[in-house]
Amino acid sequence: MVLGTYKEVVTARSTDKEIQKIAQDGGIVSALFCYALEEKLIDGAVVAGPGKDFWKPEPMVAQTADEILAAAGTKYTFSPNVLMLKKAVRQYGLEKVGTVAIPCQAMGIRKMQSYPFGVRFLADKIALLTGIFCMENFPFASLQTFISEKMGVSPELVEKMDIGKGKFWVHTADDVLSIPLKETHGYEQSGCKVCLDYVAELADVSTGSVGSPDGWSTVFTRTDAGETVFKAAVEAGVIETKPVDTGKFGLEILTKLATQKKEKAMKEIDRRKEMGLPVPFKASSEKEDPLANV
Numbered sequence: 299m300v301l302g303t304y305k306e307v308v309t310a311r312s313t314d315k316e317i318q319k320i321a322q323d324g325g326i327v328s329a330l331f332c333y334a335l336e337e338k339l340i341d342g343a344v345v346a347g348p349g350k351d352f353w354k355p356e357p358m359v360a361q362t363a364d365e366i367l368a369a370a371g372t373k374y375t376f377s378p379n380v381l382m383l384k385k386a387v388r389q390y391g392l393e394k395v396g397t398v399a400i401p402c403q404a405m406g407i408r409k410m411q412s413y414p415f416g417v418r419f420l421a422d423k424i425a426l427l428t429g430i431f432c433m434e435n436f437p438f439a440s441l442q443t444f445i446s447e448k449m450g451v452s453p454e455l456v457e458k459m460d461i462g463k464g465k466f467w468v469h470t471a472d473d474v475l476s477i478p479l480k481e482t483h484g485y486e487q488s489g490c491k492v493c494l495d496y497v498a499e500l501a502d503v504s505t506g507s508v509g510s511p512d513g514w515s516t517v518f519t520r521t522d523a524g525e526t527v528f529k530a531a532v533e534a535g536v537i538e539t540k541p542v543d544t545g546k547f548g549l550e551i552l553t554k555l556a557t558q559k560k561e562k563a564m565k566e567i568d569r570r571k572e573m574g575l576p577v578p579f580k581a582s583s584e585k586e587d588p589l590a591n592v
């Protein structure tokens with residue numbers, strides 16, 4: 299259960315060369331949305347589009363493949379995609395909305411669907427919730443500070459950011475630089491310290507890089523809707539898959555990281571409870587299996 303409920307898990311990537319070039323990992327998010335748009339399974343998707351500041355995303359409603367591709371790639375700061383869902387329905391008139399969410403946003407969306415106070419018009423219009431793995435996130439000012447001051451790179455020059463092999467990486471046109479993650483820890487958003495979900499357990503389909511080789515993604519299909527669209531995209535040749543290997547890649551590393559995240563967060567939750575501070579309401583160290591906390 300540490301990886302949530304799922305039907306199937308595979309290693310996968312988009313077969314489209316353009317998506318492979320611009321995507322963060324296997325391009326699963328972009329490929330799935332482009333496919334779902336084309337097949338009219340969704341009529342738009344809320345994605346983290348480019349903003350006015352470099353690397354500060356602006357949520358946007360993408361209604362064409364070009365708009366989806368313009369938002370590809372990970373921005374390691376918040377993109378309040380959930381805020382844009384109301385607009386997607388009310389202003390853009392979408393009936394079948396796709397959206398991409400980090401785990402906390404996926405939780406928010408599911409909560410909103412289960413208790414749709416003030417959003418009844420929206421709750422049943424989420425047609426495809428694609429979740430992305432997330433270990434931690436950074437406020438925009440923190441991200442800018444450690445890139446410019448610790449790494450000595452002007453954020454405008456950054457073409458890609460990535461977390462992997464215990465380091466935070468930035469790619470510029472002619473350089474690749476990294477710092478150990480332990481040097482970025484102090485910059486994390488403090489709410490992330492009580493977050494119990496690594497692999498977007500509540501999404502229809504969730505995906506991330508960990509567990510798969512470079513250029514590929516690990517993909518969990520979790521719900522009927524997620525399974526249907528992912529299988530159809532594979533059958534259409536839009537996405538190629540291979541088994542999740544054990545050993546160097548695969549579920550072992552994912553399970554380890556997800557367990558570490560939950561255990562560390564539970565410790566912090568207990569600490570905050572003792573101090574009388576607010577904590578996520580479902581989290582309880584009294585549960586027989588603390589890893590059952592979502």
Ligand SMILES: Cc1cc2nc3c(=O)[nH]c(=O)nc-3n(C[C@H](O)[C@H](O)[C@H](O)COP(=O)(O)OP(=O)(O)OC[C@H]3O[C@@H](n4cnc5c(N)ncnc54)[C@H](O)[C@@H]3O)c2cc1C
Binds near residue numbers: 346435
């Ligand atoms: C803060 C953060 C932390 C992450 N940590 C991990 C990790 O620890 N391990 C791991 O395996 N993967 C992690 N990921 C996920 C990973 O970086 C990729 O986003 C994921 O593998 C999807 O890649 P792709 O090639 O399928 O997506 P692409 O086709 O490149 O599309 C990425 C999609 O994500 C959207 N997006 C980008 N930034 C954000 C954002 N900040 N908030 C919401 N949506 C966004 C884009 O708009 C785009 O639609 C993290 C992502 C984020 C945003």
Ligand code: SF4
Binds near residue numbers: 432494495
């Ligand atoms: S660690 Fe959790 S709370 Fe923080 S951004 Fe990621 S999903 Fe959200």
